[in-house]
Amino acid sequence: MPTKLQACTELLHGGRDPARHYGMVNTPIYRGSTVLANTLEEWESRKQPDNPYASYGRFGTPTTHALEELVANMEGGYRSLVFPSGLAACTHAILSVVRSGDHVLLPDSVYGPTRAFAQETLARFNIEAEFYAANVGAGISAQLRANTRLVYVEAPGSGTFEMQDIPAIAEQAHKAGAYVMMDNTWATPLYFKPFEHGVDISVQAATKYLVGHSDALLGVATANQDAWPLLRKGAHDFGQTIGPDDIFLALRGIRTLSLRLQQHWDTGVKLASMLSRHPLVARVMHPALPEDPGHALWKRDFLGASGLFAIELQPMSSAAFSCFIDQLQLFGIGLSWGGYESLVLPMGAPTRSVSPYPVKGQLVRIHAGLEDSEDLVADLQQALQRASDCLAVAPEMAVSA
Numbered sequence: 505m506p507t508k509l510q511a512c513t514e515l516l517h518g519g520r521d522p523a524r525h526y527g528m529v530n531t532p533i534y535r536g537s538t539v540l541a542n543t544l545e546e547w548e549s550r551k552q553p554d555n556p557y558a559s560y561g562r563f564g565t566p567t568t569h570a571l572e573e574l575v576a577n578m579e580g581g582y583r584s585l586v587f588p589s590g591l592a593a594c595t596h597a598i599l600s601v602v603r604s605g606d607h608v609l610l611p612d613s614v615y616g617p618t619r620a621f622a623q624e625t626l627a628r629f630n631i632e633a634e635f636y637a638a639n640v641g642a643g644i645s646a647q648l649r650a651n652t653r654l655v656y657v658e659a660p661g662s663g664t665f666e667m668q669d670i671p672a673i674a675e676q677a678h679k680a681g682a683y684v685m686m687d688n689t690w691a692t693p694l695y696f697k698p699f700e701h702g703v704d705i706s707v708q709a710a711t712k713y714l715v716g717h718s719d720a721l722l723g724v725a726t727a728n729q730d731a732w733p734l735l736r737k738g739a740h741d742f743g744q745t746i747g748p749d750d751i752f753l754a755l756r757g758i759r760t761l762s763l764r765l766q767q768h769w770d771t772g773v774k775l776a777s778m779l780s781r782h783p784l785v786a787r788v789m790h791p792a793l794p795e796d797p798g799h800a801l802w803k804r805d806f807l808g809a810s811g812l813f814a815i816e817l818q819p820m821s822s823a824a825f826s827c828f829i830d831q832l833q834l835f836g837i838g839l840s841w842g843g844y845e846s847l848v849l850p851m852g853a854p855t856r857s858v859s860p861y862p863v864k865g866q867l868v869r870i871h872a873g874l875e876d877s878e879d880l881v882a883d884l885q886q887a888l889q890r891a892s893d894c895l896a897v898a899p900e901m902a903v904s905a
């Protein structure tokens with residue numbers, strides 16, 4: 505066998521060991537709290553220096569460990585831990601490194617619930633969250649303080665898809681003695697290798713592409729060797745566990761991740777290109793488009809793009825906007841993304857603390873699913889045509905409501 509396997513091969517062969525499970529191809533669903541030992545000697549032998557109760561369902565079962573091992577390998581980190589949702593992975597990974605009196609830096613384009621957690625919940629523990637412009641690069645040094653414990657990155661940013669110069673930010677953060685944590689959900693570990701770019705802890709909302717079928721909520725945090733003891737201690741102390749069925753769904757989803765992502769990427773770029781030429785579309789936010797301000801960074805650091813991007817429509821009334829959204833046949837209206845099905849999400853103006861993101865028209869987030877790309881192009885075109893027809897019949901609809 506070749507010593508270094510391609511990523512898509514690794515994700516088919518990792519996290520399973522048929523010889524240990526009666527030849528079953530997939531790691532079975534283990535249910536259980538108690539794990540019995542046969543002898544006192546076996547019981548004592550399970551104890552680890554940092555965990556005297558290593559065999560107990562709360563610390564995971566073979567099903568849990570299969571997923572953790574597979575994701576750690578994909579991300580290129582040391583070890584992983586699963587959490588009951590993507591947000592739980594973000595917040596608990598943050599809590600595992602910060603202490604009272606610390607200062608934390610987050611990008612202005614960070615995922616909204618992570619922003620809320622940092623501003624409200626961390627503040628209750630005397631931890632100060634400050635935001636920085638997503639495009640800050642090495643300029644982050646001006647915001648680093650003696651008590652900065654953590655610099656959080658997320659690229660592209662949620663909702664508006666700004667890219668970040670992660671290696672430049674990580675270099676400055678490490679010089680100042682801070683950890684670097686990344687939300688790597690958009691690219692997945694297949695299209696961005698966080699630990700090769702200076703990240704210490706990488707978080708996945710596995711709910712999205714890893715699970716891939718919109719049927720389970722799950723998060724995974726992966727640490728390098730240096731940050732692992734903190735992450736493990738923080739996570740174990742909170743006592744969260746995840747049902748084995750959801751973990752099984754994530755393991756199953758990952759087996760097809762590379763095929764699915766290729767099509768999400770391809771279709772997403774096709775839709776974004778068509779939309780960028782449409783007269784009702786004011787702006788497309790997608791780092792894989794050559795004209796996108798983040799394109800050069802995406803090309804330098806990323807190995808691919810997912811199917812999630814956003815558009816800003818020309819200003820129109822909410823009635824005309826409804827004409828567009830309600831006319832869509834193949835795109836569902838809903839939260840989350842990363843499943844096989846296409847989605848649109850009408851978004852409000854982005855919340856920003858330090859780098860205003862002015863929008864005049866409606867922002868719409870689009871997730872390109874696995875339907876035929878020509879069908880999706882046609883669906884968006886006919887819905888935009890419907891909005892044009894509404895505007896022609898009632899020109900006052902063009903005025904932003």
Ligand SMILES: *Cc1c(COP(=O)(O)O)cnc(C)c1O
Nearest residue numbers: 589590591615689709711721722
């Ligand atoms: C969805 C999402 C999360 C949270 O995942 P949940 O499983 O819904 O809690 C975190 N970060 C990003 C970038 C997301 O898109």
